[in-house]
Amino acid sequence: MTANRVGEPVVSARDLSIHYVSRDALSYHKAISGVSFDLAPGEVLGVVGESGSGKSTLALTIAAQAGRGTAGSGTAEICGGSLRVGNTDIRRLTRRRRDRLTLSTGYLSQGAAVSLNPQLTVSENVAEPIFLRDRRFNQREAMTAVATLIDSVQLPLSVLDSLPHELSSGQRQRVALARALILEPTLLVADEPTRGIDATVRSGVIDVLRELQRERGFSALIVSSDLDVISTVADRVAVLDRGLLIGIGPIDTVFTDPQHPYLRSLAAVHDQRRRQSGAA
Template identity: 55%
Template structure:
């Protein structure tokens, strides 16, 4: 993934949510993205994950620079190419556990993307894929027949992670995967992401709000402030040489 001088707005006449952002995610690398509320983190995550629909109200649109994801240029691209790209990118939205379909079982929720891509996919094979992933996110297979409301918030978040990975994406975009989750569960969720990344070999963008948690699983970080990148590189390097007041505050909190 390569963003070069990327500018994104919610409507061409609006103030940009991202202004001249340049970051890169190398193959197999995990990039952490951190910043205050309103800094543009979720906007960048949505754009990279191709979760946009140009012209549709309330969705971010690339209005400047370029963004290349898995070999696909996203600016001024067709919806067909964007939809094709979305199948290669796993997207875990903020509080992804709440986006599970309440009328479907856990197993059906995880399998749903498989049948959205191919309605004739073999159900036994799909079941095996789902079972492997539920086991991989450290949940018992007994949850497969339960409904989302029967699980804890942390368990639902793990199921949402399994769903995001069910199509074996080349890139995972996880928007603050521990937000709202009990503090005792946050670390294990991030460690599951890191273990699966090492096992499956995908690249990852992990949005977070706690640098102490993020630094345990990422290779590099990008720090956003008011739509601008104000720190970028290895965690220790960024904190040792803060070039912006917000990064200095992060360094003080992390010391």
Template identity: 55%
Template sequence: MTAAKSAVLIVSARDVSMIYRSNRERPYLAVRGVNLEVAQGEMLGIVGESGSGKSTLALGIAGLAGSRGEAVPQICGGQLEVNGARLRHIGRQTRDLVTLQVGFLRQNAAERLSPLLTVAENVAEPIYQRDHRFGVRGAADAVATVIDAVRLPLSLMNHLPHQLSSGQRQRVALARALVLEPAILVADEPTRGVDASVRDGVLDILRDLHRNRGLTAIVVSSDLAVLLRIAPKIAVMQHGILIGLGDIDSLTSRPENDYLKGLARSRLALGSLESMKSDG
């Protein structure tokens, strides 16, 4: 999470298509010919309805697209590069190197924490599983640093997940995704299913990490209001296709289809709500 250098591309997708294959059903093309780039230090939001392909694309960028398994998408067209590594037709060794460079915050990540491990052990787990550069002291320092970055008290390090609030568990999951100092964070629906206070806390942390520490990130959400809080640039997906890419003003000034028109109406409604809050 170093200072941003906008000329350095972290993600480059050129005509990327992704497919799910099944022995029981016809293959399903979930992502169709997507083109986008994310430079170092950028925060990109990806918005779309359920089934739009946004989470599938996130899996691809996180290096988790594979060649086997019905629940795992495959890159079947185009070229996807993350931090210089081409992700189509890569071997396990290269894939492992890529996943070291991408912090992936899955949907419901807070509920995936190991209930038998402490906060410190949950956060340190990626170090011991995937990166052997750290000694014991280095791992402890990395854990303490990232725990502080997500605004958790160090006094919670020895607590178990069930002893934490939902907001604290979400921060532990975020710390776990960031502990290896990845080149990019990919967060898939990081605020889904949480209350307003937890949502606001997570978004404030992401915004702070981006602005003050140069975090490069892709945040996926079906909620436009979430992305407007943190992402200067937004990609809009529908039916697996990228139908819009840019700042919210350019996307909503002349909407070209019904979904973009709906986003424009949502933006107006959100603006009116914020005005009412300010007046109140």
């Protein structure tokens, strides 16, 4: 977590609405409705919400990935308001602008750890985004960058020649994080970064993410259904409920005198865990 942020927002959403268009383009499902917020340079914003709240759709859209894949209900599209990431208007995103934007935006998707190419070594998986951008990039420079990041995510360099199946779930997630950061993005979008990881190593993954953010100074939008993750790593929290932004601000402020039923339930969990932490 960081402080003393200045400059233009890294992400700026104004009355943003996103819907899913069915595959036959005959029906629509609203996922995000009228959401507004800014993400400052160097800030970490946590996004929480129940399943179906729209939090993953928001992350997908900010990371400029919405048009590249489909959900079960179709393709996510901005249908109202505005969304800017850096100097890019996401509503007017061309393929060239998307490619330029993804140079400065790292995306750690749900299941990124299990999506590593099983035929590639750790070093090849992490380096792949470099060579997808520039096939002629200097091999030695790329491997140096990979080794530096593997060390930064607190893995031994001996894993560089390993295949993904030879690693634990926590190790694979650290490799996926290194891959997301290999192009030195100014923004990291991480969707459920601890999902599918053994509970005993989750805190280690979050500690690594927090330390990397502090060292490199990138902004981050972290989606999680785990309030402990958000309270550990985020400067502010945004709470979504059925596509609506029902609270945003420092976590203690958001959960002070909550009026919305879902906020009250989260506040109760937050207070209980804080008391347990104090007792320990």
